Amino acid sequence: DVKVTQSSRYLVKRTGEKVFLECVQDMDHENMFWYRQDPGLGLRLIYFSYDVKMKEKGDIPEGYSVSREKKERFSLILESASTNQTSMYLCASSPPLAGSYEQYFGPGTRLTVT
Amino acid sequence: DAKTTQPNSMESNEEEPVHLPCNHSTISGTDYIHWYRQLPSQGPEYVIHGLTSNVNNRMASLAIAEDRKSSTLILHRATLRDAAVYYCILREGGAGGTSYGKLTFGQGTILTVHP
Numbered sequence: 553d554v555k556v557t558q559s560s561r562y563l564v565k566r567t568g569e570k571v572f573l574e575c576v577q578d579m580d581h582e583n584m585f586w587y588r589q590d591p592g593l594g595l596r597l598i599y600f601s602y603d604v605k606m607k608e609k610g611d612i613p614e615g616y617s618v619s620r621e622k623k624e625r626f627s628l629i630l631e632s633a634s635t636n637q638t639s640m641y642l643c644a645s646s647p648p649l650a651g652s653y654e655q656y657f658g659p660g661t662r663l664t665v666t
Numbered sequence: 667d668a669k670t671t672q673p674n675s676m677e678s679n680e681e682e683p684v685h686l687p688c689n690h691s692t693i694s695g696t697d698y699i700h701w702y703r704q705l706p707s708q709g710p711e712y713v714i715h716g717l718t719s720n721v722n723n724r725m726a727s728l729a730i731a732e733d734r735k736s737s738t739l740i741l742h743r744a745t746l747r748d749a750a751v752y753y754c755i756l757r758e759g760g761a762g763g764t765s766y767g768k769l770t771f772g773q774g775t776i777l778t779v780h781p
Contacts, residue, residue: 595771642709657709
């Protein structure tokens with residue numbers, strides 16, 4: 553069974569804290585993605601990575617950074633958490649030439665910033 | 667990114683077929699049509715995808731119009747577990763693409779299944 557796992561299902565952090573969200577996939581996929589999901593706004597892409605140490609900005613990268621030191625792991629970093637970053641965060645992975653392949657999602661991390 | 671249009675919501679009865687429509691009039695020749703669904707409190711789940719021909723898998727069927735400007739996801743016998751938000755997404759598939767297959771989600775169709 554293919555798997556994308558995320559480090560936490562629920563997380564509560566204070567404003568100004570540095571937050572790390574971890575994602576691990578066991579499918580040897582080249583592409584990995586971070587999305588956030590908010591009511592009424594749907595899923596929006598924050599960052600993606602197509603190879604180790606490579607990254608590309610998505611549609612809403614402001615306030616976030618990412619790290620991909622190993623192929624299986626893609627981390628999302630909130631340098632200084634703010635209340636408007638309270639959201640559901642979803643990680644996904646897929647093979648290259650991705651249009652013809654499905655994208656696999658993790659269960660999500662619900663982050664609350666107080 | 668090419669855009670899709672779906673109805674906000676649809677309802678069905680258990681054991682009946684469900685046809686979920688999607689319009690994508692600006693689709694390009696290399697775009698794949700993907701469908702995902704999201705059950706409450708879970709991440710999105712792949713359902714099916716296709717390029718030009720109709721497709722079947724264990725979960726659903728995908729009917730693609732000849733001009734590719736629209737498609738329909740068909741659940742042959744809806745169950746209560748099929749109640750979810752269904753997303754129709756165009757995904758760049760060409761070898762020269764730069765989007766690396768990122769998914770651009772719209773609002774999707776909320777499917778309610780009645781017992």
